[in-house]
Amino acid sequence: MDLVTLSRLQFAVTALYHFLFVPLTLGLSVLLGIMETVYVMTGREIWRQMVQFWGILFGINFAMGVATGITMEFQFGTNWAYYSHYVGDVFGAPLAIEGLMAFFLEATFVGMFFFAWNRLSKVQHLMATWLLAIGTNLSALWILIANGWMQYPVGARFNAETMRMEVSDFMAVLFNPVAQAKFVHTVSAGYVTGSVFVLAISAWYLLNGRHAEFAKRSMTVAASFGMASALSVVVLGDESGYTAGQNQKMKIAAIEAMWQTEPAPASFTIFGLPDQKGRVTHMEVKVPWMLGLVATRSADTPVPGISELVGIAQKDIADGLIAYRGLMMLKEDRSDAAARKAVDDHAEHLGYALLLKNIRPDIENATPDEIVRAADSTIPNVPVLFWSFRIMVGLGLWFIVLFVLSFWLSAKRQLDRWRPYLWAAFLTLPLPWIAAELGWIVAEYGRQPWVIVGVLPTALGVSSIAAANVGMSLVGFALFYTGLLAADLYLLRKYIKLGPDAALAYAPRTEEAA
Amino acid sequence: MDYEILRLIWWALLGILLIGFAVMDGFDLGTAALLPFVGKTDIERRVIINTVGPVWEGNQVWFILGGGAIFAAWPTLYAASFSGFYLAMFLVLATLILRPAGFKFRSKVDDLRWRAFWDWALFAGGVVPALVFGVAFGNLFQGVPFGFDSDLRFHSQITLTLLLNPFALVVGLVSLSMIVLHGAAWLNYKTEDAVQARARAIMPYAAASFVVLFAIAGVWLSYLDGFHIVGAMAHDGPSNPMLKSVTTATGQWMKSEAIPAVVLAMGGAVLAFLLRRRPLLAFLSSALVPVGTIATAGLALFPFLLPSSSDPGASLTVWDASSSKLTLEIMLGAVVIFLPIIIAYTGFVYRVMRGPVRARDLDRHSY
Numbered sequence: 001m002d003l004v005t006l007s008r009l010q011f012a013v014t015a016l017y018h019f020l021f022v023p024l025t026l027g028l029s030v031l032l033g034i035m036e037t038v039y040v041m042t043g044r045e046i047w048r049q050m051v052q053f054w055g056i057l058f059g060i061n062f063a064m065g066v067a068t069g070i071t072m073e074f075q076f077g078t079n080w081a082y083y084s085h086y087v088g089d090v091f092g093a094p095l096a097i098e099g100l101m102a103f104f105l106e107a108t109f110v111g112m113f114f115f116a117w118n119r120l121s122k123v124q125h126l127m128a129t130w131l132l133a134i135g136t137n138l139s140a141l142w143i144l145i146a147n148g149w150m151q152y153p154v155g156a157r158f159n160a161e162t163m164r165m166e167v168s169d170f171m172a173v174l175f176n177p178v179a180q181a182k183f184v185h186t187v188s189a190g191y192v193t194g195s196v197f198v199l200a201i202s203a204w205y206l207l208n209g210r211h212a213e214f215a216k217r218s219m220t221v222a223a224s225f226g227m228a229s230a231l232s233v234v235v236l237g238d239e240s241g242y243t244a245g246q247n248q249k250m251k252i253a254a255i256e257a258m259w260q261t262e263p264a265p266a267s268f269t270i271f272g273l274p275d276q277k278g279r280v281t282h283m284e285v286k287v288p289w290m291l292g293l294v295a296t297r298s299a300d301t302p303v304p305g306i307s308e309l310v311g312i313a314q315k316d317i318a319d320g321l322i323a324y325r326g327l328m329m330l331k332e333d334r335s336d337a338a339a340r341k342a343v344d345d346h347a348e349h350l351g352y353a354l355l356l357k358n359i360r361p362d363i364e365n366a367t368p369d370e371i372v373r374a375a376d377s378t379i380p381n382v383p384v385l386f387w388s389f390r391i392m393v394g395l396g397l398w399f400i401v402l403f404v405l406s407f408w409l410s411a412k413r414q415l416d417r418w419r420p421y422l423w424a425a426f427l428t429l430p431l432p433w434i435a436a437e438l439g440w441i442v443a444e445y446g447r448q449p450w451v452i453v454g455v456l457p458t459a460l461g462v463s464s465i466a467a468a469n470v471g472m473s474l475v476g477f478a479l480f481y482t483g484l485l486a487a488d489l490y491l492l493r494k495y496i497k498l499g500p501d502a503a504l505a506y507a508p509r510t511e512e513a514a
Numbered sequence: 515m516d517y518e519i520l521r522l523i524w525w526a527l528l529g530i531l532l533i534g535f536a537v538m539d540g541f542d543l544g545t546a547a548l549l550p551f552v553g554k555t556d557i558e559r560r561v562i563i564n565t566v567g568p569v570w571e572g573n574q575v576w577f578i579l580g581g582g583a584i585f586a587a588w589p590t591l592y593a594a595s596f597s598g599f600y601l602a603m604f605l606v607l608a609t610l611i612l613r614p615a616g617f618k619f620r621s622k623v624d625d626l627r628w629r630a631f632w633d634w635a636l637f638a639g640g641v642v643p644a645l646v647f648g649v650a651f652g653n654l655f656q657g658v659p660f661g662f663d664s665d666l667r668f669h670s671q672i673t674l675t676l677l678l679n680p681f682a683l684v685v686g687l688v689s690l691s692m693i694v695l696h697g698a699a700w701l702n703y704k705t706e707d708a709v710q711a712r713a714r715a716i717m718p719y720a721a722a723s724f725v726v727l728f729a730i731a732g733v734w735l736s737y738l739d740g741f742h743i744v745g746a747m748a749h750d751g752p753s754n755p756m757l758k759s760v761t762t763a764t765g766q767w768m769k770s771e772a773i774p775a776v777v778l779a780m781g782g783a784v785l786a787f788l789l790r791r792r793p794l795l796a797f798l799s800s801a802l803v804p805v806g807t808i809a810t811a812g813l814a815l816f817p818f819l820l821p822s823s824s825d826p827g828a829s830l831t832v833w834d835a836s837s838s839k840l841t842l843e844i845m846l847g848a849v850v851i852f853l854p855i856i857i858a859y860t861g862f863v864y865r866v867m868r869g870p871v872r873a874r875d876l877d878r879h880s881y
Contacts, residue, residue, distance in 0.1 A: 063618035066571065067611040073581045077596030078603050082667050084596075088589025089837045093845055096586035099579035100852040108572035108856075108863055115568035117879055119866050159838070161752035163666040164589075166838040331664050463597035464669040473604045480608055484615050491622050507878040508560065508621035 006470040007079045007462045010477065014071050015444075016437055017481045021065035023436050026140060026187055027194015027229075028058045029133035032113075033126075034221055040126045050218055051129070052117075053500035054198060057492060059114060064488045066107070068481060079470065083451055083461030089166045090156045090173060091146055098142030106135030140190070141183050148179025151248060151447060153455050158323075158347040160330050160340060165455060178248075181236065182443075188233040189439065192399050193432040195226025199406060201496055203425035206416045214500050216415050219425075223406035230399040237396065248453065251446040252295055253306045254380045255389045257281040261305040265292025270390075274382045279306070306379055313352060313375035316454075317366075320353030322346040325364050351455040358449070358459055377449050385446045388438040395435040402428055517750035518833075520842040524587045525819075525832045527849060529812045531583050535576035536804035537696075541797075542566040542573055544697015546613070546640030547690075550633050552701060552712045557873050559633060560621060560881065565704040565871045567881045570617060572860060577610070586845050590668075590753060590835040591819050598660055598670040598820075599650055602677055606643045613639040621881050640697070641690065648689025651811055652682030655735060655767060657823030662756055671824065681734055688727045692783075692803050695720035699786050699800035703793035706870050714790050721787035724803065725780050732776065735814070740766025741821045747833055755834045760826035772813040779806025 001009070032051055039047035073095065076084045084092075112120065112128035120128060149156075155172030156165045167173065199222040202215035257274035258266065259281070268290035272281040295303050304312075326342030327350075333339070343350075355374040356363035366374070402425065409415050416422070451458040495503045545566050553559030566573075585592045596603050612635040620632035656679070660670035698720055701713035739762040747758050782802030789796040815821075820830040836842060 059618060060622075063614040066574075067614040070574075070578065070610050071607050073578050074596055074603065074607060076585065077581070077592045078600055079597070081593035081597035084585065084589055084593035085666060085668065088585055088592060089841050092582065092586030092589055092592070092837070093841055093848075096579065096582035096845060097848050097852075099575060099582040100848055100856070103578060104572065104575045104852075104856045105859070107575045108569075108859055110571055111568035112863060112866065114879055116866055118877075159752070162754050162838075167840050167844070170840065170844050463593075463600070464667060465597055465600050469600050469604075473600075476604065476608055480611060484611070487615060487619055491619060494622075504878065507876075508624065508880070 001467070001471070003465070003467040003470060004459045004462055006467055006474055008458065010079060010470060010474040011075060012444075013474065014068065014075060014477055014481070016440065017485070018065070018068040018072055019436060019440055020433060020485070021061050021068060022140075023186075023190040023193035023432065024061045024197055025058070025065045025136055026190025027192065028054060028061070028197065029129075029136045029194075030191060031194050031198060031221060031225060032058060033130045033133045034225065035218075036126050036129050038221075040122050046213060046217060049500055049504060050214065050221075052504055053214075054218070055113065056495050056503055057197075059110075060488060060491050060495070062110060064484060067484060071477065078473075079463055079465075080451070080461045081463035081465075083456065085164055086456055086461070087153075087156075087165045087452055089164060090149060090153070093167070093170070094142045094146040094149075094173070098139055098146075102135050102138035102142055104135075105131055106139055109135060137187055140187050144183040144186055145174060145176065145179045147443075148176045148182050149173055150452050151182075151443070152176055152178040153452050158343070158350055160327060160343045160347075161334075165452075184236045185233060186439075188229045188236060189432070189436055191229035192226060192233055193436065195222040195229060195403070196399065196428055196432045198222035199226060199402075200426050200429035203422040204496075205499065207419065207422045207426060211499055211501070212416060216410075219406065219415050220410045223403055223410045226399070227403035227407045230396070230403045234393075234396050234400065237393070248447075249304050250306070250309050250378055251380065251385070251442075253304065253309060254382045254385045254446060255442065256291055256303075257382050257386045258291075258303065258305045259307055261302055261308045262292075264296070264302040265289045265299045266295070266303040267291060268294070269386075272386070274386050276379075276382050306382075310375045310378060313355075313378045314371055316349040316352035317355060317371050317374055319346050320349035320351065321356075321364065321366065323350040324353040328364060349454075351450070351452070351457070354460060355449065355457050358457065380446050380448045385442055388441045388445075392435045392438040392442065395431050395438075398428070398431070399435075515843060515846075517839045517842075520839060520846065521749065521832050521836050523846060524836060524842055525812070525816070527846075528584065528588065529808060531576065531580045532812075533805050533808050535580050536692075536808060537801045538576050539570075539573040540644075540693050540804055541696045541700035541801075542570040543640040543644055544693040544695070545700055546616075546636040546697070547644065547694055548697050548701065548713065548716065549640075550637050552698075552709055552716070553633075554708075556626070556629060557876075558709050559629075560876055561705055561709055561871050561873055562701060563617060563620065563636075564876060564880045565701060567617065568867045569863060571614070572863065574610075574613070583845070583849075587837050587842060588819065588830075588835055589837060590666075590755065591830050594660060594668045594670070594820055594830060595650075597668065598658060598672045599653075599677065600672075601674045602646050602650060606646050609639045609642040612636070617881055640693070644690045644693040645686045648686035649677055649682045651689070652685030652731075653677050653679075654811070654815060654818075654820065655685075655738060655740075656681060657739075657741065657762075657821035657826070657829070659824035660820075660822050661825035661828045666754065666756070681731070681738070684727060684731050684734065688724065688731055688807070691720050691723040691727055692807055695724055695783060695786060695803060696797075696800045699790075699793075699797040702790060703797040704871055706872055710793075717790045717796070718787050721783040724783045728776075728780060728783075728807070736765050736768050738767065739764055740768070741818055741826060741829060742766050743817070743831070747831075749833045751833065753834050753836050753838070755828050755830050758827055758831075758834065760821075760829050762826060767814045769814050769816070771816075772810050775806045775809035775813055777806070779803050779810055782806055 035047055036051045109128045109132040113132050154176050155169035157168045159166045198218050202218045205211045205215040259279045267286040267288045270285045272284040274281045292303055323343050323346035326339040329336050329339035356366045359370050449457050451461040549562055553562045616632040616636040620629055658672050662668055698713045698716040702710055741760055741762050744759045744761050782799050785799035786796045817832040818829055819835055822828045
């Protein structure tokens with residue numbers, strides 16, 4: 001495999017692994033805060049037991065989130081050096097602020113959460129738990145501001161003197177609508193994950209006739225928090241679709257396998273077999289109007305199809321080539337005013353011209369045919385996006401059904417009556433992870449061929465290092481992560497099987513071990 | 515604020531963040547490096563792990579923040595150093611990712627082999643990063659082979675065997691002895707009885723190794739070629755490292771500004787040794803060692819950040835490897851607001867967790 005493929009594969013593997021642990025941390029931290037608040041308000045022991053038991057599982061998962069997160073902070077530099085140079089001026093800031101504002105808070109108070117039960121007052125400990133939850137969620141905010149900028153790079157411009165993108169309007173980066181929508185969607189998905197985790201394990205206890213009081217209380221919290229979150233994932237997932245409709249038309253067209261622009265309002269394809277080569281979708285089943293209404297929030301704005309967008313990309317490439325030729329002249333003579341003006345006036349589409357680098361190195365001599373090929377390369381992998389998106393949405397709808405049912409049963413105090421319900425709740429356990437990983441595949445695989453949409457093609461972002469080194473680190477990380485994941489699952493299973501009473505009585509037996 | 519002043523402030527902040535990492539995460543790296551030797555029985559090892567249990571996660575954020583801040587303020591340095599030192603960085607990351615699992619998972623299973631495995635994982639997670647960071651600094655003084663093309667794409671010819679040269683290995687051992695001293699001083703402060711006695715017994719050796727190795731590295735450095743900028747260079751110019759010329763000459767790194775830092779580093783080690791029966795003072799003294807050591811390196815290299823041996827003109831300096839003025843301003847604002855808050859709540863946590871860790875204090879909340 002070549003350097004670019006290996007680097008992308010390593011990023012995908014390490015990021016998808018990291019996101020096995022992040023959503024549970026996001027959701028459980030808030031659930032712990034809610035449970036401990038009830039404990040402090042009512043003073044009832046069982047709520048403290050709930051905080052501490054779910055806390056043990058939280059801690060095992062948290063360690064894995066931290067372990068896999070370390071790699072993420074440095075991987076841009078190790079494997080995406082040109083990316084780091086090209087956009088570090090913009091992209092680095094939210095990552096650094098994440099450390100300053102969020103991760104420090106989270107990591108400091110996670111220590112208090114576990115070790116300070118006997119050293120802090122009840123209210124102080126509750127504060128520590130909430131600061132942990134706030135830190136965790138703020139952390140997601142800054143990471144998604146960084147990620148949102150990759151999808152919709154606002155508030156920055158190209159500087160020919162430094163050959164990179166530089167911040168021109170930090171507020172625009174901060175209040176990027178794509179980032180805001182992603183943040184709400186992602187943390188809600190995390191809350192759903194945490195709620196399903198609590199709900200499913202509690203259901204398993206009830207199925208086995210264990211810890212009924214503990215399990216039913218836990219399910220009640222998970223049901224109401226989960227219902228609110230599951231609704232907001234879909235409603236605010238819709239919000240993601242809306243902003244994608246404005247800014248990432250190609251991604252939404254690919255998700256819909258919409259090859260041609262349809263008359264407004266466009267229909268939504270529920271089922272179909274997209275054919276990337278022939279640019280048609282076979283066996284389509286469509287719901288009229290739905291896509292147009294969701295994506296444009298109006299009945300008369302058309303949603304552009306893939307072919308129309310490719311046509312626009314061809315024009316953008318030609319425009320970007322003007323900036324690129326100016327840049328070539330500036331390299332010869334830094335004081336060439338006409339060249340500088342050409343760069344400044346056309347820099348907006350410079351990234352489109354750079355797409356030609358995948359076809360030939362001397363892109364200033366590109367033929368019209370090559371421009372067409374470069375424009376065609378802006379189409380992401382349609383079948384993968386089409387199906388990932390539909391499975392994710394299907395799972396999201398199932399979570400709503402499950403939580404509404406749970407909420408209704410908990411209100412009627414009949415959570416332990418219906419074994420089919422308990423089985424359904426238990427078997428849902430792995431599904432939020434599948435939905436979350438598919439969500440990232442839609443977002444990031446759907447961003448291709450760009451690493452920064454419209455600014456930098458992915459293939460140009462890599463480090464100039466030997467492919468063999470990346471192959472080695474990829475195998476190394478995959479083995480390390482898989483080993484750690486096995487240990488993580490082993491411990492989670494062990495403590496879940498012990499159950500709250502035994503798990504909380506359990507102290508490491510050092511005498512026997514020694 | 516002036517671009518030149520901003521760059522200087524961010525050079526100082528880079529040092530402060532590295533010092534924060536070396537001082538705060540340094541003692542838990544050192545503690546982990548000493549774990550298999552100072553802890554003879556399982557209960558002793560648990561005591562050792564629980565001295566850092568509540569704080570190591572917060573400490574490690576200094577490392578994460580260091581990475582993020584270099585990305586934000588010195589993106590060219592971030593891109594060049596981490597991709598240039600690719601395999602070394604992989605070693606550091608691979609051993610550091612073992613630590614969270616090591617701390618959290620180790621005592622959750624009553625099996626000696628399981629625990630021994632994680633003890634050695636923690637050991638590796640302490641020793642390898644300490645050694646590799648030192649080796650990396652050792653290479654900064656010699657320059658590493660790299661350059662840029664006209665798109666400012668970084669390319670290097672750095673290999674692992676090139677990095678592992680004798681001078682760099684000595685600096686690696688300087689770093690390791692510093693971390694071991696700091697870890698021993700921490701255990702001397704936070705434990706009692708047998709564990710404390712063993713940690714204290716290590717301190718003289720660690721302090722002596724540090725002082726001797728630091729002196730050897732210093733003398734050796736005076737024979738090495740140092741880098742300096744030829745002619746005038748704008749301090750507020752664009753961050754483009756291809757617009758200057760640089761030459762090398764023996765002894766250029768021996769700057770008199772670094773002398774107070776040298777005194778601080780060596781003095782801290784000597785004080786830690788002399789005060790080892792006053793554990794808190796000894797620990798505070800050992801914290802001066804990383805302060806002095808990193809300041810020595812930074813001041814000696816100034817204004818260089820990453821010198822290039824193959825194309826000296828392409829070396830990264832304080833004046834041509836930073837972010838834009840606006841980004842430096844925004845990030846400075848963020849640091850001014852949040853660093854005092856971080857220090858305040860970190861101080862609170864250390865106050866809550868004050869006092870020695872004893873075997874009888876370990877409970878079901880402990881690691």
